[in-house]
Amino acid sequence: MQHNINTICVCGAGTMGTGIALCAAQHGFTAIVFDINPATLASSQASVQQTLRQLLAKQKITAQQQHDIFNRLSFTAHLQQATAPLIIEAIVEQYAAKQQLFQQLATINGHNCIFASNTSSLSITQLQAQIPHPHRVVGMHFFNPATLMKLVEVVKGQHTSATTIQTATAVATAMGKTAVQCTNSPGFIVNRVARPYYLEAMRLLQQGVATPQQIDAILESTGFKMGPFKLMDLIGIDVNHTVSTQLWEALGHPPRLQPAALQQALVDAGQLGRKTGKGFYHYQPQP
Ligand SMILES: NC(=O)c1ccc[n+]([C@@H]2O[C@H](COP(=O)([O-])OP(=O)(O)OC[C@H]3O[C@@H](n4cnc5c(N)ncnc54)[C@H](O)[C@@H]3O)[C@@H](O)[C@H]2O)c1
Incomplete structure (x- = not known):
């Protein structure tokens, strides 16, 4: 090419x-x-x-x-x-x-x-x-x-x-x-298909069903390279939350894709994942 x-x-x-x-x-x-x-x-x-x-x-x-x-x-x-x-x-x-x-x-x-x-x-x-x-x-x-x-x-x-x-x-x-x-369409392909991966994981956490560690371990053991919480920390909690919000709005507010209040709270607290050293997990500063 x-x-x-x-x-x-x-x-x-x-x-x-x-x-x-x-x-x-x-x-x-x-x-x-x-x-x-x-x-x-x-x-x-x-x-x-x-x-x-x-x-x-x-x-x-x-x-x-x-x-x-x-x-x-x-x-x-x-x-x-x-x-x-x-x-x-x-x-x-x-x-x-x-x-x-x-x-x-x-x-x-x-x-x-x-x-x-x-x-x-x-x-x-x-x-x-x-x-x-x-x-x-x-x-x-x-x-x-x-x-x-x-x-x-x-x-x-x-x-x-x-x-x-x-x-x-x-x-x-x-x-x-x-x-x-x-x-062109909301979230293109990957972000549209992947959205429930993050949102359902946060619902499970909010409902007290399991911890981020447990949910990540289970999904990784089924073949996913990264569990949803590790992945959100890598992406940036703020970036991931913005994508969820944009997609939800562009698709006309479907309830199953409603952004998580839990994620908004982390953004408000400045806990943005790896880049701030704290998100769903804690990280050591890079040397
Ligand atoms: N983080 C991810 O996993 C990921 C994956 C795919 C796509 N994206 C997309 O990539 C873009 C950037 O995401 P990121 O995670 O790298 O963000 P980031 O917050 O790490 O970096 C954004 C950078 O843009 C700079 N900036 C802001 N306004 C600017 C301007 N007018 N001119 C020049 N620089 C400016 C900021 O200073 C900052 O350094 C976003 O559109 C995001 O949706 C992010």
Whole structure:
């Protein structure tokens, strides 16, 4: 599959942006990481270095590869440097923020620049609204951790062109991913199918039927790689809760998909999972 993209700009240096940029650099792309928060950029850079050190220690990469991969990455808080033929945004899960970012990027990038969103739950069709040349807006939904998880949902919004879909698919494939094309709909495929996994687990917990440890252990023993509570802590309690809320609203408030009050309480308490050291479980700070 053909594409002529060498450089990718990843907007958002959080959990997903860091993983997507590192994955791109590991597969030979130059990656510019843009974030409005300099502290997040510093931790993103440190996390990339730590991952590369671990890969070297496990002899998965050579010292030369460690050096080359890191040198293909740059980190910036200056929007003017966010220029590339493909932008993948992984910023906060809000329409207004993502649309404003794409509008700003449209003023400094050519009209052929592809705007991909890593959104988990927002409508690609709605994100295209008010963006100049909306045919170049597409969903590229990576999974966490983005360096390891093979799937990318390539999501076609109402106005997305066939060429944009083809390029996004080709780039995802070149990043070592399995790209699955789908049409825009609430939660796309994986998040729609997976929602009851989280919500029913939290109902069981709220009803006092079992603890997170028990529920995770049972589901893992039946073949799931991660139980729902460990997975929510990895994803981010806030991110997971936002996805549940968006999906519930987009589908017309079905009772079986109603977001959990328990999860809202954790968000309010700032217990967001691994990234804050505390969610359903407690975590030691990373060295
Ligand atoms: N966490 C997951 O497991 C997961 C999986 C798939 C998709 N996603 C999606 O990926 C996106 C990011 O999620 P995350 O978990 O990485 O979030 P995160 O909170 O870890 O990171 C978001 C980053 O975006 C930055 N940011 C906010 N506004 C910005 C702007 N205008 N310009 C540049 N940077 C900005 C923040 O400073 C922060 O560093 C969301 O849309 C989320 O739904 C998340």
